[in-house]
Amino acid sequence: MAVIGAGSMAREHLRAFADVPGVLLTGIHSRTRARAEALAAEFGISAVCDDIASLYAASKADLVVVTVTELSMAAVAKACFAFPWTILLEKPAGYDLADAVGIAEAAGAARARVHVALNRRHLSSTRTALDDLNAVPGPRFIHVQDQESMAQAAAIGHPETVVRNWMYANAVHMVDYLAVFGRGTVTSVTPVQPWDPERPGIVLAKVEFSSGDLALYEAVWNGPAPWACTVTTPARRWEMRPLEKAVFQNAGERMLNPAPLHPWDEAFKPGFRRQAELAVQVAGGGPSDGLPTLEDSLATMRLIAAIYGDEKHGGGNGSGKAAG
Structure with a gap:
């Protein structure tokens, strides 16, 4: 996989992807080359590239993660759509609705495979509550x-x-x-x-x-x-506060029952490790399993x-x- 951007968010993604078995970190591009070189040295990334076309050619990546600023996202994302990799855009995918629509239209025209890093969907608290609620009627x-x-x-x-x-x-x-x-x-x-x-x-x-x-x-x-x-729901109430932790309360009870926290959400930026796993799965032709x-x-x-x-x-x- 390759990454575009070299800030703190890029580093968190690299940490998560480096932990997924079989993943090779093969390329990085940033408008600030010195920062890209620093991350490349830290994570053993082989190619530091000056543009997106060079990144695709040098990295031979199946997956690229885009972690640029809000005002740069549209231009960088559209440049990525020219190549046949799976793309994971850091949120927000557009600085306002018009910008987001433009990105989506460009992706559709290019038939690009694009997902968005809405990492809180992958928190173990979110997944535990959602799995339980899906079995609760009403x-x-x-x-x-x-x-x-x-x-x-x-x-x-x-x-x-x-x-x-x-x-x-x-x-x-x-x-x-x-x-x-x-x-x-x-x-x-x-x-x-x-x-x-x-x-x-x-x-x-x-x-x-x-x-x-x-x-x-x-x-x-x-x-x-x-x-x-x-x-x-009539039978059960789930609460996430803070968002990384979930408790539930059954009807007729006052007790708050904590849900276990997955170790991934302690070792990595919460939600990022599961998100990385799913992105790799999708890039390999597998199901999305909830990757937005x-x-x-x-x-x-x-x-x-x-x-x-x-x-x-x-x-x-x-x-x-x-x-x-």
Whole structure:
């Protein structure tokens, strides 16, 4: 496999892929060659390349992982689509919905095999809760709690365009839980407390699914709040707070029962080791087994647009119905 980018996220991916049996780390490309050379030395990567075409030729990779910045993702991803490798894009796959749509359209035109690194889908907490819930009948109520800050995003050096679209760059982590636990398709998104970009504060939205599942998305901007997800059924309630740990409560009981944490989520950035395993499996022609596709990512981006009333990008139609 090969990697594009040489920052901290690239290193976390390399750690995870290096642990998958049979994987060879054969190439790296970054606009900052010195950083690429440092990672190549650390992980024994044979080829440090100056462009994507050279990376494909030198690495002979079946899989490339793209870990570039939000504003660089579209151009780099589209350049990768010219070659017949499997592609894993770090999230977000687009700095806003229009950018995400453009990436998806280019991938479709090139018939590229593209997946997105929505790593929280691979947390052992998420997988344990989901496996259990799939065996529990009845409707689900999903409650997602999010906390965001444009000021913090700006303070750590993100460009103004990314800060302005921070719900796509960062809230994607939490909105994606609605797609993970909600069954069927989104039938409506109803703002309860709408997003006000001039005065970021509380955002509340009711999300309904064709299965009858109901969700509440709650975000606190510029204030204290957790990242948490709960899923309640008539028989059992699951809670992930922090997201890496899961507990469940049975009907008629007060006790919270902890689910075991997989060792991979302690040894590696949580979710990355399972994600790497699935990416290798897909690149070898095997089943995806839940590795999100670019279409899955785009569906979450559309849901973000609907929740945040992003009319200019097709996120809402004024009726409360989710777009696309």
